[in-house]
Amino acid sequence: MPVTPDDAKLMDVLQGGRCFYCGELVGGKATFDHLIPQAYGGADIPANVVLAHRRCNQRKGDRLPNPDELDRFFAERRASRLGIWPPLRALRAAEEGQEWIAVARAISQEK
Numbered sequence: 001m002p003v004t005p006d007d008a009k010l011m012d013v014l015q016g017g018r019c020f021y022c023g024e025l026v027g028g029k030a031t032f033d034h035l036i037p038q039a040y041g042g043a044d045i046p047a048n049v050v051l052a053h054r055r056c057n058q059r060k061g062d063r064l065p066n067p068d069e070l071d072r073f074f075a076e077r078r079a080s081r082l083g084i085w086p087p088l089r090a091l092r093a094a095e096e097g098q099e100w101i102a103v104a105r106a107i108s109q110e111k
């Protein structure tokens with residue numbers, strides 16, 4: 001299910017009103033960034049989405065989140081109904097150089 005306005009409000013609270021990438025206040029100008037990009041099969045659901053400035057979202061582009069970003073996301077989402085999309089855990093557990101294949105495998109198991 002795509003992100004609802006209620007989900008977005010909760011995300012804003014969990015992120016302390018800050019952009020996921022730069023940590024600056026984001027206010028009402030937040031965009032939805034898909035941690036695993038939709039271009040690579042990332043789901044359009046709250047468990048794969050964070051709030052970010054448009055410029056930070058664009059700068060991230062189609063890369064995968066790095067380990068620090070994943071750890072931060074997991075900490076923010078702990079005990080939240082918004083959840084964590086399982087392929088993100090598979091990505092965190094992947095060996096260096098195996099990230100894309102780990103993500104692709106995990107996504108295929110989601111379908």
Ligand SMILES: [Zn+2]
Nearest residue numbers: 019022053056
């Ligand atoms: Zn930002």
